[in-house]
Amino acid sequence: MKVHYIHATDPEEFDKNVNEFIKDKKVIDIKPYPMVDTNSDANYTNPGFSLYYLDCVVMYEEED
Numbered sequence: 001m002k003v004h005y006i007h008a009t010d011p012e013e014f015d016k017n018v019n020e021f022i023k024d025k026k027v028i029d030i031k032p033y034p035m036v037d038t039n040s041d042a043n044y045t046n047p048g049f050s051l052y053y054l055d056c057v058v059m060y061e062e063e064d
Contacts, residue, residue: 001028004058014054023058032056 004021008014019029033055 002060002062004047005055006048007055009054011054018056018058022058022060024063025058026063028061029056030056030057 006014006017006021008017022030
């Protein structure tokens with residue numbers, strides 16, 4: 001088994017990255033990790049704003 005970490009800030013980019021990566025893999029599991037960056041510079045210039053990241057770890061095996 002192998003693992004691969006995928007990260008994006010845009011949902012469409014995230015979907016594209018995940019789908020592209022798994023297209024030729026035998027996926028065992030995908031663990032999502034939604035994250036919020038409460039320390040980003042955006043919070044200092046725009047109080048109350050949080051920057052959301054889309055993250056996941058794909059557990060997979062190579063297709064034969």
